[in-house]
Amino acid sequence: MPLDLAAERHRLLTTWTRHDMIDWLCWNDPNGIWTDEDMRREDMDPMSEEEAVDQIMAFVEETGETPEEMMGVSLKLNPQRYPKPEEFDRFLKR
Numbered sequence: 001m002p003l004d005l006a007a008e009r010h011r012l013l014t015t016w017t018r019h020d021m022i023d024w025l026c027w028n029d030p031n032g033i034w035t036d037e038d039m040r041r042e043d044m045d046p047m048s049e050e051e052a053v054d055q056i057m058a059f060v061e062e063t064g065e066t067p068e069e070m071m072g073v074s075l076k077l078n079p080q081r082y083p084k085p086e087e088f089d090r091f092l093k094r
Contacts, residue, residue, distance in 0.1 A: 003064055005057065012053050012067070020091065021052035024067050028059060067091065 012021070025034040033039055034055075036046040047055070056067055063070060068091055 003060065003066065005061060008060055008066060009053060009057055012056060013049070016053075018047075018049045018052055021049065021056055022047065024071075024091065025052065025055055028067075028070065 016024075022034050022036075025032060033042055033044070034047065034052075039046050059070070060066065065073070071091060
């Protein structure tokens with residue numbers, strides 16, 4: 001069954017904090033410019049919660065997987081990659 005993108009967007013906006021979103025973006029694309037510090041260094045305003053969820057949803061739409069599913073697959077393939085299991089758990093307890 002295909003992922004309901006509107007429902008996934010709503011879930012992220014209502015259950016994830018902006019900090020969670022930025023942490024996930026940094027995990028998913030470590031070379032991106034996601035943190036407030038990185039954005040300021042590039043003369044950009046910090047990302048809003050809406051902008052962060054837009055970025056996450058671009059990855060969700062591309063893969064058809066939730067952020068947690070993407071993390072789970074990555075963790076199984078490469079258990080040494082951030083996030084460590086205890087940090088990963090905070091994304092699953094929603």
